[in-house]
Amino acid sequence: MSQATTVGAPQQEDNRARHRWRVLSLVAAGFVALSAVRIVTGQHTITSPGTIQAMLAFAVPIGLAGLGGLWAERSGVINIGLEGMMVFGTWFGAFAAWTSGNPWVGLAAGILGGMLGGLIHAVATVGFGVDHIVSGVAINILSVGAMRYLSVLYFVEAPGGGAGQSPQLPEFPTVGAPFVAGALGGLAERNWFLLSDAAGVVIGLTTGMSAITLVALLLLPVTYYLLWHSRFGLRLRSAGENPDAAESLGVNVYAYKYVALLTSGGLAGMGGVFLAMVASSVYQEGQTGGRGYIGLAAMIFGNWRPGGLAMGAGLFGFTDALQVRGQGGAVHALLLLLAVVLVAVAARQWSRGNRTAAVVSLAVAGALTVVYTVTDTVPEELVIASPYITTLLVLSLASQRLRPPAAIGRAWRRRAS
Missing domain, CATH: 1.10.3470 (ABC transporter involved in vitamin B12 uptake, BtuC)
Structure with missing residues (x-):
């Protein structure tokens, strides 16, 4: 038991370090993409x-x-x-x-x-x-x-x-x-x-x-x-x-x-x-x-x-x-940012062998790019609904890597002694 714990602890710490590095890399990449979109769109x-x-x-x-x-x-x-x-x-x-x-x-x-x-x-x-x-x-x-x-x-x-x-x-x-x-x-x-x-x-x-x-x-x-x-x-x-x-x-x-x-x-x-x-x-x-x-x-x-x-x-x-x-123009610029994110998602899915998900992500990214190109703003209703649309998009993109607690939602009862 103690040997397993001794062997497992460094592995767990290594996994945590890799997770922290991935999170920091993701935040840095998102910040760079946001800055680039700001420069390109002028927003x-x-x-x-x-x-x-x-x-x-x-x-x-x-x-x-x-x-x-x-x-x-x-x-x-x-x-x-x-x-x-x-x-x-x-x-x-x-x-x-x-x-x-x-x-x-x-x-x-x-x-x-x-x-x-x-x-x-x-x-x-x-x-x-x-x-x-x-x-x-x-x-x-x-x-x-x-x-x-x-x-x-x-x-x-x-x-x-x-x-x-x-x-x-x-x-x-x-x-x-x-x-x-x-x-x-x-x-x-x-x-x-x-x-x-x-x-x-x-x-x-x-x-x-x-x-x-x-x-x-x-x-x-x-x-x-x-x-x-x-x-x-x-x-x-x-x-x-x-x-x-x-x-x-x-x-x-x-x-x-x-x-x-x-x-x-x-x-x-x-x-x-x-x-x-x-x-x-x-x-x-x-x-x-x-x-x-x-x-x-x-x-x-x-x-x-x-x-x-x-x-x-x-x-x-x-x-x-x-x-x-009231920054409809900024929300319009986020269409381009979302397209960039979906291209990155498509590349990741393709590398993992999920060809269908990659193709769908690329198609949606292309559609968003077209919408951004042919329009100057987004409807006010879409601007108001943007937080809720973001909620749905984020959950759909994150659904494949979720790991909830194993016993969540279980109506647990103590066993009779």
Whole structure:
């Protein structure tokens, strides 16, 4: 046993190193392609500091929802109810911040509200063995009706409030390094290949950042450490891979699933607070706009890992930022970028012997190139739908390399002793 462990550890470390190298190479190649598309199309706002700041603002709630899904599904529980848990977070966070006048009180209440949703999901799926999808859908339906009732009860009579809206909410403080903009601002405006793009990204990521955004970014390495480099994380992941074996080794599988779902709900609730108090300054009914589902898609795209999840959330946030900022020309330029990506996908599929997939990817890339050539912009409806189209495309491209936890979705029951 010890010899196998001694032999296997270097191999696992080597596999992790190769995986990190592939991820870094992919990010670098994507950045080069994006810069090249910006130069060719003349859409210099694609990597401007303003676009990067908007991307971060849209990516954070998606990433938090995705992190919530990651915790739940690594323990073996499918969490379709992320959307509803975000709704709980938006309302409870807004109510606590409004009554106390303190945004941090609102953040704590929003996290607790999301944890309430996670607890409901845990009791239903872990305690009573209810189907995970049914429980999640029920939470999404329950959250909308319950928060509507509470809004009518508390917000209607408040100044500036209503049946579907809260009064004005206090803001979180901002953090950043404003001297970076002064040092790199001139370089970002020169529109040079790669250099200006890098300057725009650095300025966007270090200027005018909400404090809750910084907390959300720090949660990525914290999650990675806890789940992959601690005894607690090993036991939690074992509950999602082989709960019978974990139970036989003394792991309390029920307890770890409960902890995972409470954490999942808390993270989703934090994403809801971000939507109500950072992305906006009031709670509004329907504020989540499906971001819980997109967060779940980002988690699947990331193959149930924090690094891939961050890439997926950034991608979805980027397309969302472009459409909200009204940059139809930039979305039009992304058609060319998508064509380049599909050519790369076709080459990879061909090298693996998947001739049909390669031909289909090339055909779609050719069609996108033609559309880009014969048009100057894209319809406004397509611009608005671009984040959701991106979700479908990314999931279809990533589907062949996915490896979910082995026991995910299983209604596990402890064996009678």
